[in-house]
Amino acid sequence: MTGRQWWDGEYEDLQVRAHEASGGRVAVVTLDLPERRNSMSGPMTASWVEVMRLLRDDRDLAAVVVTGAAPAFCAGGDLSWIVSEPDASVPDLRDRMLAFYRSWLAIRDLEVPTIAAVNGAAIGAGFAVALACDLRYVADGAKLGVPFTALGLHPGMATTWSLPDVAGHAVARDLLLTGRIVTGEEAVRLGLASRALPADEVLLEALAAAERIAAAAPVATRLTLQALRGGGHADHETALQWEALAQATTLATADVHEGIAAAAGRRTPQFRGR
Numbered sequence: 001m002t003g004r005q006w007w008d009g010e011y012e013d014l015q016v017r018a019h020e021a022s023g024g025r026v027a028v029v030t031l032d033l034p035e036r037r038n039s040m041s042g043p044m045t046a047s048w049v050e051v052m053r054l055l056r057d058d059r060d061l062a063a064v065v066v067t068g069a070a071p072a073f074c075a076g077g078d079l080s081w082i083v084s085e086p087d088a089s090v091p092d093l094r095d096r097m098l099a100f101y102r103s104w105l106a107i108r109d110l111e112v113p114t115i116a117a118v119n120g121a122a123i124g125a126g127f128a129v130a131l132a133c134d135l136r137y138v139a140d141g142a143k144l145g146v147p148f149t150a151l152g153l154h155p156g157m158a159t160t161w162s163l164p165d166v167a168g169h170a171v172a173r174d175l176l177l178t179g180r181i182v183t184g185e186e187a188v189r190l191g192l193a194s195r196a197l198p199a200d201e202v203l204l205e206a207l208a209a210a211e212r213i214a215a216a217a218p219v220a221t222r223l224t225l226q227a228l229r230g231g232g233h234a235d236h237e238t239a240l241q242w243e244a245l246a247q248a249t250t251l252a253t254a255d256v257h258e259g260i261a262a263a264a265g266r267r268t269p270q271f272r273g274r
Contacts, residue, residue: 023062137209141185
């Protein structure tokens, strides 16, 4: 990677650090505005956009973990501007919302697995960011929800797509139409998260998952991620066609020979991404 490196920068309302793991580098991005429960301020949004841009350029990146400065994950978007601009037109508001959505959902453009360590409340757009990640680990007592309609708002940040994609249409209708808040433990039962743990263990579990991802073969991991994202394949035949090509691609790598040799020798493989 040339130019500015993401772990060297100072970012407003955002903290970023590198976690070194065997097989690759893991980025830990912390939403850092605890006095406002890590709501998405303008400076935080700008910092997020810059970090995502730099992460996309890091060829040694293996995974990304997103969390919040305690006690919250993210309370959502900063809505204070709405009351200060009562005469804003629909076209202007649409443009503003699209820019905001695309800024935060840029995490979906990363080619490596992303993990949300939801250490506390994740509400509205804050929960949408967690849903945009590939994996979620949550604090067992965390409050999670998308109560947009309770504020008179239509849901945003692609939650009408991401909620059914993650947990199915029944769960999406329940949460989006009632606006009810669920705990981390219920989120696991609903299929919204992989595990619920005490709040102080969530980041550790997310980092452990990131380390397992980093230890796997990079080419195989990235191809698998592309197969699973976006709701998966359209049909059975499409899946077969993709897997025949993608598996053939990995069969042609040096990593697959290393993986087989390591399994036979009962040792840890050393993958090189080629």
